[in-house]
Amino acid sequence: KKQAELLSMAKSDYKDVNAPVEAIEKMEEVKVEITGKVLAVDEEWNFITLDLGKDQVVPGLKMAVNQNGAYLATVKITKIEDRTCVAEVVSGRVADIKPGAVVFYSGTNKVGKED
Secondary structure, three states: OHHHHHHHHHHOOOOOOOOOHHHHHOEEEEEEEEEEEEEEEEOOOOEEEEOOOOOOOOOOOEEEEEEOOEEEEEEEEEEEOOOOEEEEEEEEOHHHOOOOOEEEEEEEEEEEOOO
16 A cells, blocks of 8 residues: 555646645645665666566656665666566666666655545
């Protein structure tokens, strides 16, 4: 259930400009953290495969890649399967990324408060 909530929050990264004031007042900020690992690296096509599936990430989500405490790259999720996803390296060098590196997203999203 928690992964489904994270996915819902990641999808709600935008505001509906036509939402009534009452709905906006019923929102609160929730911290979202998603962490996964690099399963494979394809230097020729500039992408990596992650152990995060459709219940954890959404297309377009940008994540940082870290190995041994050092930032390596930023990747953008491009294709999602049930248990894995593919991400394009959008900054940094794909050659620096090795299987086992950690990927993460951390941010806040607005979600409806429970009454």
